Amino acid sequence: MLVKELDLTEPVVCLIDDYLNQSARLLSENNLKYLPVVESHAHRNVIGFVTDKEICRQAIAKGLDPKKTTVGRIMNHRFFTVGPDTRTDECWRIMKENDVDFLFVNKEDNSCSGIVTKDQLPEKDFFFDTSRIQIQYAKTDRLF
Amino acid sequence: MKVEEIMTKNPACCTSDAKLQEVAQMMVDNNCGCIPVVESDENKKPIGMITDRDITVRTVAEGKNPLDLTAGDIMSDQVVTVKSDSSVEECCNKMEENQVRRIAVVDEKGACCGIVAQADVAINADQSKTAEVVQKVSSAS
Numbered sequence: 455m456l457v458k459e460l461d462l463t464e465p466v467v468c469l470i471d472d473y474l475n476q477s478a479r480l481l482s483e484n485n486l487k488y489l490p491v492v493e494s495h496a497h498r499n500v501i502g503f504v505t506d507k508e509i510c511r512q513a514i515a516k517g518l519d520p521k522k523t524t525v526g527r528i529m530n531h532r533f534f535t536v537g538p539d540t541r542t543d544e545c546w547r548i549m550k551e552n553d554v555d556f557l558f559v560n561k562e563d564n565s566c567s568g569i570v571t572k573d574q575l576p577e578k579d580f581f582f583d584t585s586r587i588q589i590q591y592a593k594t595d596r597l598f
Numbered sequence: 599m600k601v602e603e604i605m606t607k608n609p610a611c612c613t614s615d616a617k618l619q620e621v622a623q624m625m626v627d628n629n630c631g632c633i634p635v636v637e638s639d640e641n642k643k644p645i646g647m648i649t650d651r652d653i654t655v656r657t658v659a660e661g662k663n664p665l666d667l668t669a670g671d672i673m674s675d676q677v678v679t680v681k682s683d684s685s686v687e688e689c690c691n692k693m694e695e696n697q698v699r700r701i702a703v704v705d706e707k708g709a710c711c712g713i714v715a716q717a718d719v720a721i722n723a724d725q726s727k728t729a730e731v732v733q734k735v736s737s738a739s
Contacts, residue, residue, distance in 0.1 A: 481654060482654070507631060507650050509650070509654050509658055510622045510653050514653060514664050515622035515625065520658045
């Protein structure tokens with residue numbers, strides 16, 4: 455299966471100069487876990503992201519006022535991207551190898567067109583099916 | 599399998615008068631996104647839970663300054679608990695019934711002694727199922 459076959463929507467984004475209260479409102483109002491930070495609304499290439507974790511641990515814990523602190527100061531720079539023609543099993547491999555739960559999907563012009571999470575991948579079922587297969591083999595004595 | 603076998607033991611806790619900056623620092627120090635709120639440091643009876651999501655949406659997103667607020671101001675006060683000697687299955691049922699992703703574990707005195715998250719259940723449930731079946735097959739042959 456390819457990424458472009460998944461039901462992805464163009465994500466809500468924020469800018470590096472937005473204040474944290476603005477980005478927190480976007481996270482809350484849109485019920486988001488991940489908020490990409492892009493260079494500009496015109497050219498939506500991702501340069502980082504923020505979550506509740508960054509807001510709490512990189513700002514609140516350090517005593518920074520969220521109304522005076524910009525996204526650029528606390529955003530997370532560690533992210534991975536794939537294209538629409540990337541296979542979903544490759545996405546799963548990238549997530550597992552790098553211990554991340556999501557990937558940004560970029561179009562040819564490097565603008566962000568979606569976010570793919572582990573829950574959306576068909577491989578998540580295969581992961582649990584593997585343990586069921588082991589149980590099936592054990593029941594039929596094929597391991598012995 | 600008992601809850602006490604899969605839980606994170608002795609989690610960092612705070613009281614309701616803890617400042618949110620202090621709570622956020624505890625999340626950094628303990629690398630966690632959830633802090634149980636207890637009645638007192640002495641009895642550790644759970645009275646609420648506070649997560650990084652609570653801090654973000656209930657203060658920052660609403661334009662409030664979290665540096666002026668305490669855990670008691672924003673914590674979720676519907677605490678779901680499970681006893682440490684309960685089964686993992688009972689724990690799962692409680693999480694499903696109450697639609698929570700984390701549950702506080704209490705000892706015989708009602709003091710918070712652990713936390714179980716959905717990920718803890720998922721990892722250990724698969725392993726226990728596999729181990730149980732292999733054991734049954736081994737004993738039969």
